[in-house]
Amino acid sequence: MNDLDLVIGGGNVVTAADSYAADIGIKDGRIVQIGQGLTGVERIDASGLLVLPGGIDAHVHLDQPTSDGTVMADDFASGTRSAAAGGNTTVLPFALQIKGQSLRACVEDYRRKAAGNCHTDVAFHLIVSDPTPQVLGQELPALVRDGYTSFKVFMTYDDLVLNDAQLLDVFEVARRERALVMVHAEGHDAIKHLTRRLEAEGQTAPYYHAEAHAQIAEREATHRAISHAQLIDVPIVIVHVSGREPMEQIQWARARGLKVFAETCPQYIVLTAEDLRGLNMDFDGAKYVCSPPPRDVDSQVAIWQGLRDGTFDIFSSDHCPFRFEGEASKDNPRARTSFRWVPNGIPGVETRLPILFSEGVSKGRISLQRFVALTSTNPARLYGLYPQKGSIAIGADADLTLWDPTLTRPIRQADLNHACDYTPYEEMQITGWPVRTILRGRTIAVEGYVRPDAGGRELSRAASEIYSRGT
Numbered sequence: 498m499n500d501l502d503l504v505i506g507g508g509n510v511v512t513a514a515d516s517y518a519a520d521i522g523i524k525d526g527r528i529v530q531i532g533q534g535l536t537g538v539e540r541i542d543a544s545g546l547l548v549l550p551g552g553i554d555a556h557v558h559l560d561q562p563t564s565d566g567t568v569m570a571d572d573f574a575s576g577t578r579s580a581a582a583g584g585n586t587t588v589l590p591f592a593l594q595i596k597g598q599s600l601r602a603c604v605e606d607y608r609r610k611a612a613g614n615c616h617t618d619v620a621f622h623l624i625v626s627d628p629t630p631q632v633l634g635q636e637l638p639a640l641v642r643d644g645y646t647s648f649k650v651f652m653t654y655d656d657l658v659l660n661d662a663q664l665l666d667v668f669e670v671a672r673r674e675r676a677l678v679m680v681h682a683e684g685h686d687a688i689k690h691l692t693r694r695l696e697a698e699g700q701t702a703p704y705y706h707a708e709a710h711a712q713i714a715e716r717e718a719t720h721r722a723i724s725h726a727q728l729i730d731v732p733i734v735i736v737h738v739s740g741r742e743p744m745e746q747i748q749w750a751r752a753r754g755l756k757v758f759a760e761t762c763p764q765y766i767v768l769t770a771e772d773l774r775g776l777n778m779d780f781d782g783a784k785y786v787c788s789p790p791p792r793d794v795d796s797q798v799a800i801w802q803g804l805r806d807g808t809f810d811i812f813s814s815d816h817c818p819f820r821f822e823g824e825a826s827k828d829n830p831r832a833r834t835s836f837r838w839v840p841n842g843i844p845g846v847e848t849r850l851p852i853l854f855s856e857g858v859s860k861g862r863i864s865l866q867r868f869v870a871l872t873s874t875n876p877a878r879l880y881g882l883y884p885q886k887g888s889i890a891i892g893a894d895a896d897l898t899l900w901d902p903t904l905t906r907p908i909r910q911a912d913l914n915h916a917c918d919y920t921p922y923e924e925m926q927i928t929g930w931p932v933r934t935i936l937r938g939r940t941i942a943v944e945g946y947v948r949p950d951a952g953g954r955e956l957s958r959a960a961s962e963i964y965s966r967g968t
Contacts, residue, residue, distance in 0.1 A: 524938075527895055568824075594627055622649055653718070701834065707770035734810075738759050738765070744803050773785045815845065817841070848913075904929065908923065
């Protein structure tokens, strides 16, 4: 009797470091053999396909409350179903602390929302919006020790922004507890000033969101976050970097040996601020409103260079879905009065991997190995999941995605699994699609169809690998 539960046979195995032809043997949800001529109870023929580690989307927002009454389109069931269809086996959503709320209570609320509803594995980041003495002295350290080893802070948004003193206090806790801080770096006061000026001039269409959230404000906040991190000597991740100017601040820090890591997203390689114009400056541009906004062609060129040269460590979706039409959506009466009220965020968890594969690998901008590093291995290393996740190696979870690198078809809203009513990438032609997603040895998605039974688990994470390697 053969000991292997499943063999993935005949495919081209690709990791962040290598590419080779091999069979993968799986037992009890883990990879136990890699070789030739393996046999098992079940065999999946991967001939002509690429076998990659399952995608890890390290930046998604699911079932998250808002302060203005709009409703996030995706809950944990629909969001993780969409992630699975897009080749992902793990997602890292946020547990958002509402001001006045216990951070521990916040985490338990999100765990209840996720329990039994996830098609992929999940591991929570925290969002710290109210760093009270209780949170900083007790709750946050205890949660980090419980495996919530990363948290996000905001430098903008009225209900989330932390001032410089609060940022420094949070950074101190992160350093002491060996946690990783994710920073949304946009200058709050600069954005508010530009917003008031544009509204006074009658410039209220969705396009002017991009003008108000100027790249200068992102550059300044990035430099300030880096300076705070340097003062405290703590590693940070600058998330959703949109263009050349904040990139230059990150490169400046790296050249001085500072522990600064960077993330970018699909919207910054295929969209520009011009998309926010809609059809002749109409409200259709609200479909593209996110923060930071897409920039210009020069920024796209810079982002691609950063994806190649290592400026960027990870490529995430920043999936933050709001419906365009209907009750509590982007198209609401208040949002029609000014861009400032348009809910910030766009859907992207299902299209993240196909877009980077098509625009990057298929067009020769990045290698397959770099693709795997950016979308799976590096997120696992950075956020304390490696080597259980993000690798094809003996002992790792059998999280695998099979890719057809020649399959060409457009992105269409009608084909997607999210609960949003649009995609900002409608009719974008894609070459290279995930055709099967396997979580711990179990197929969860095939060619866009996702199994109805949700078998994902919540993961506890170790400290980021950057602490263990002492850099």
